[in-house]
Amino acid sequence: MLALVGVRVEVLGPLRLVVDGVPVDVPGPKRRAVLALLALAEGRVVTVDHLLDALWPSEVPESGRQALHTHVSRLRAHLGTAAARLQTGHDGYRLDVAADELDVAQARALLAKARATTDSDAYALLREAHALWRGPVLADLTDLGPIATAVEACTRLHRDVTDALIAAALASGRGGEILGLATESLAADPLREPAALLLMRALAAAGRPAEALHTAREFRTRLVDETGLDPTPALGELERDIAGGAAGPMPTRTDVLARPTTRLIGRDDEVAALHGLLAHERLVTIAGPGGVGKTSLALEVAGRREASTVLLLAPVTDPAAIPHALAAALNLNVVQGDVLTACVAVLAHRTGLLVIDNCEHLIDAVRDTVEVLLAGCADLRILATSRERLGLAAEYAFRLAPLPLPGPDQDLPDVPSVAVFLERAARARPGPAPTPAELRTVADIVRRLDGMPLAIELAAGRLSTFSLTDLHRRLDRSLDLLGGGRPTADARHRTLRATVEWSYDLLTEDERRLFRQLSVFVDGVDLETAERIGTEMGLRSDPGTALAHLVDTSMIDVAFDGATRYRMLETLRAYGLDRLAEAGEEEAAGERFVRWAVELADWIGTVLATEREPDADTVLRRELPNLRAAWLLARSRGRLDAAAAMVTALYEAMSYRDLVELRGWAEQLADDPAIAAHPKAATVLGTAAEAAYLRGDHPRTERLARAGLERATDDAGRWYCLIPLAWAELARGAYAEVIEHCLAATALARRASEALGGAALASAYAGDADEARALIERVHGGAASPSQRAWIAYVSGEIESRTGDNDIAERHYLTAIELARRSGATFLVGVATVGLLTVRAAAGRVGDALRGYREVIEYFARTGNWTHLWATLRDLAGLLRTLGDQEPAALLVAAAAAAPDAPVAVPPPPVVAGTPVLDRTDVLEVARRAIERNVHALAKDSAPTHAV
Incomplete structure (x- = not known):
């Protein structure tokens, strides 16, 4: 097989093609656009229709297909000996280009690698990534919509690389080398707070604290003057650190309250009124129809207070999960006892605000939860958002109206509803300020949308596809608009639904199908999942392209905080579920969702047992809302196979982590009479036995484990039951039985480190340190995952602690704690910490x-x-x-x-x-x-x- 001729395409600057080390000129804007679009697809097929729409956005000429074919043919000629890299499929073209042959992919890879390595190495990687930018990105091609979108993505990537480079330099003591870069970064975006914080740290590191504090004052003034927003508490904290001479190292993460990425327009009076209400009311509910801006207003209020916690209920579908979601919002791990009681215990000692967003779909459970919180937390203020009141005596209902509409003789850009449209339109299609005639058209559009913020944003987002005149004409034709007097809230909701429907109808069939399918994910998806789902559905177009267009049209939101995440606003998700049912796809979409969850749980369970355990832990915690929804769906549909597969795959996740919810799934499934005849009965009962042990119910642990052993037909089933049975025996001091069960489990060739560790632990507790050491020695080097190595270290610490060798025991305990923290194994962190304190006291x-x-x-x-x-x-x-x-x-x-x-x-x-x-x-x-x-x-x- 012949090796492919080297090709490199560079888009981080003027478009550049290099074939076999030699630069090749590609003349003509349309031909260059085709090359850029194929390269930016990163090895995926770009359909002919997509290329035609990009090259001729207004109307494709009759000769368009032939012209495109000619451009592709000439690109092959430019590629010369690498012509085979440009491939023709049945519906489009594909440029075979590897990640290291495309500069933007190379930059992303370097950034990802830097984030996973040490400060010194990260600095070198990020300098390499930063050097890939050669000037304005594809400056001669940004009049084409898809390329303009890609350029925005490259701009965001450049910002991320720059921030990471500055942070790595500061962390590794090279602050002086990037002071100029930090200054340029803030100058490029003077209202971006992370850039201001980085420049302040760089100035402080360079011994110029006065300039750092001056930068903070300038940024605060600029932010207030130009946006009306206050900076986050992080700015003030850094100012105090610098003024006190203790700016400290670069933080590895930020705990800044989530707030809208765009300024809140036209709601100053409402924000002030809510602050006033919360000074003397304990419970205020912002009520109003979907899309009126309740969430944005609540987050703005929370962002301006010193201590706020936000509980987002949109991803929560099970009323019983509300306490767990609240515990997560409080960064609280509740291992034993009532979760809500633990939350009350924490909030009772805080003077602050709790925002509970999107209550309407769980109204009864939210009402009960809020009643408990108000009774147990005297100084707590609660701000809820809902389409209806919670129905409590202490509740003050704050009705949120749509944005004010333009009236006669008003300065239109100052009218809030018009201002929202103009701001969103400027992001969708940057350009000159609108003319007076265009402003009058915008005013008519927002009147017809009744001032609903979501409807306005959806409509303005369509300017990426249509001119303002076309937008106005299509809007007039497509929406069921109401007239004659002030509409009711229900009427506004119908208007919003019509707006969503209009935006939905403008999508291609593939985009509509993908939108409907993704609506079953309660907490969004990553790119890989969306593309995989689209491929399984048999979309005719590229799933990634369809997803990108859904983002462009504001049908799906995208967040780039850490991992890229695609989510729907709850109003849009509800609409997607309705359309899913209307299309008769509800059953198939649900089955696909449950299958995704089963496969993800299997992947998590498999990877948790490897060196990549921290990655699996991150995915598990990120996807828990979706896994929860899939679990409930599987149970409601009687999908016993899927439920059993999920529970048993997550055994290790449940054993070493304080994820009480997963333990509840296992015990619930074990109580289902149908499980007795299921092929996985033994593994389910064993998993439930482990859950019962961790809950402290040792008699139930033994009953479940022994029932599982009676039904076990394979080694896996026996192993799942023997381990929790051994723990139950350990809790009552029956060490001989523990050793017997653990050695029997060791012979089953599954996670021998845990079983042998259990036998060693029992031997140590029984007073036979030599036998304990011999047993634990058998597993050294045999544990792949950090938590398994943490378990071995913990047992080793227990052995040496029992013999009085405190120094060695302490080293083992510290190793266990470090490994367990790195892998998310919070249960092991706790028990190893107790052992550590014991030897320190003895010493x-x-x-x-x-x-x-x-x-x-x-x-x-x-x-x-x-x-x-x-x-x-x-x-x-x-x-x-x-x-x-x-x-x-x-x-x-x-x-x-x-x-x-x-x-x-x-x-x-x-x-x-x-x-x-x-x-x-x-x-x-x-x-x-x-x-x-x-x-x-x-x-x-x-x-x-x-x-x-």
Whole structure:
């Protein structure tokens, strides 16, 4: 087979073609456009229709196809010995170009690689990426819509590369080398806060703090004057750090509240009114029809307050999942106990605002949740958005009207509804300011759209395809507009639906089909999933191109925060689901969605067992809302095969992570009578047994595991049941049985590291350290994933801790914690931390141990993990006894001894006769006071004394 002749296409500047190392001139704008479009497709087929529409956007001439064929033929001639790279398919053309042969793909790859490597290496990679830009991108071809869109994407990529390069330079001590670049970056976009923050850090790193603070003042003034927005709290925090001489290292992430990427127009009065209401009202609901701008207004209010939490309910379809979603919004992992109670415990100590967005589809459950929050959190303010009131006595309903419409003798650009149209239109088609006649046309359009922000944005977005006159004419013809008096809210909603329908009808059939299918994803998709779904559907055109056009027409939103994500506004998703049902595709789309979830769960389960575990953990947490929706759909349709496949594939995700929801799925499925006769009965019952163990229900663990063993027909089923059975035996101190079950599981050739680790742990607890070391030695080098290596390190720490070798044990525990954190294995982080504190206390590092117990007790209490909290409180009691603090130690031991969910301690600490058994709230208070008292005493004893 002959090797392909080298070809390189460069688009990050003037279009450039290099064949076999020699630059080749490509004359003529249309021929250059064809080359650019084929290159930007990155190896995918570009249909003839797409090329024709791009080259002749107004109307394709009769000779268009022949002209296109001629351009392609001449491009082959320009390619010369590489002509075979330009291939003809049945419906279009494809340029065979690899990622390293296209500069924009090369830049993306370098950026991705830099983000996954160390600061020093990242800096070199990012400098290489930044150097790929040679000037204005495809400047002579931006009058063509698809190329203009690609140029915008290249601009965003250049910004991302520049930001990452500056950050990497600062992190690696090279701030002086990129000071000029940081200055240019802010000058290019003076209203972009990340650029201002980076320049401030660069100036501070260069020893010029006064200039850094001056940059902050200038940016704040400019932002307020030109947009009416205040900067995020990050700017003020950095100013304080610089002023105090502690700007610190570059952060690896930002926890800035999500806010609209464009300024909120025409809502200043509403924002002020809501701030006033929230000063004395505990619950305010922004009510109004879909598309009126409730979410944008709520986020704007939240963004201007010091402490705000946002709970987005659009991706949540199960009422029972609301507490879990709230816990995620609070960055709270609840392992044991009631999730909502844990959330209340956190919010009760905060003075701030909770925004709950999109309540209408879960109105009853939201009402109940809000009632609990208001009762338990005296200082909390709640701002909800919904199409209807929640129906609580404490609720103040704030009705949001559409944007004001233009009246006679008004300055049209200052009218909010017109201003929204003009801003969106400027992004869809940059150009000169509109003429007075064009402004009058815009005013008529927004009147007919009744001032609804979503309808206005959808209509303005069509200017990427039509002239303003064509838009006005088509709008007039396509919408069911209402007249005669002020319309009701329901009428406005019908107008919005007509607007969406009009935009939908302008799509190609392939784009409509893809839009309908993607509406089943409650929390959006990544590009790979969208393209895969489109391919499975048998779209005639390229799925990526169809998706891009859906973004262009505002039918789908795209976010570039970390991984690229495509989502629908909830109004549009609801419309897509309606059309899916009307087309008779609901059943097929649901089956495709469930199949996607099953395959994704299988991929996650497989990759979690490899070195790429952190990647799988990221995907799992990102896709959990979609997996949840697929799980509910599978259960509602009686898809037992799919439900069993999802649950068992996510066994490892459930075992080592505080994802309580997944454990609930497993136990729910185990309770389904139909599972008894299913081929995967043993694996499902074993997975449910693991979930029950992690919940602290050890009798149920044993019942499920033994029932699974009775039904097991293969090694996998037996393994799934033997492991949780061993953990149940471990909790009650039956070490011989633990070793027996773990060694039996080891013989089944599945995750031997976990089984042998369990046998080693039981041997150590039984007092046979030599046997424990021999067992754990058998798995060294046999664990591929970070969490499995963390498990081995944890067990090794437990072995050495039992023999009194505290230094070695501490090193093992620290290794376990680091590996577990890197892989998202939060359960292992917790148990390894408790072991670490035990050896530090035994080594005499009492202060470190007490402060560590303070943190880990608060963590377990916050997450509701009482099984491990009891073990931790028992360890703390032992430390308190060595310090002579007998009374709290006795109270902690007595409470743990009486708790049904406390693991057995061997040997059990003695319970002092007559010691009262406190409830859990009082137990925690005893522990906290004892820690603070002893920390204070240690500090006092170590303070220097002075002679008088």
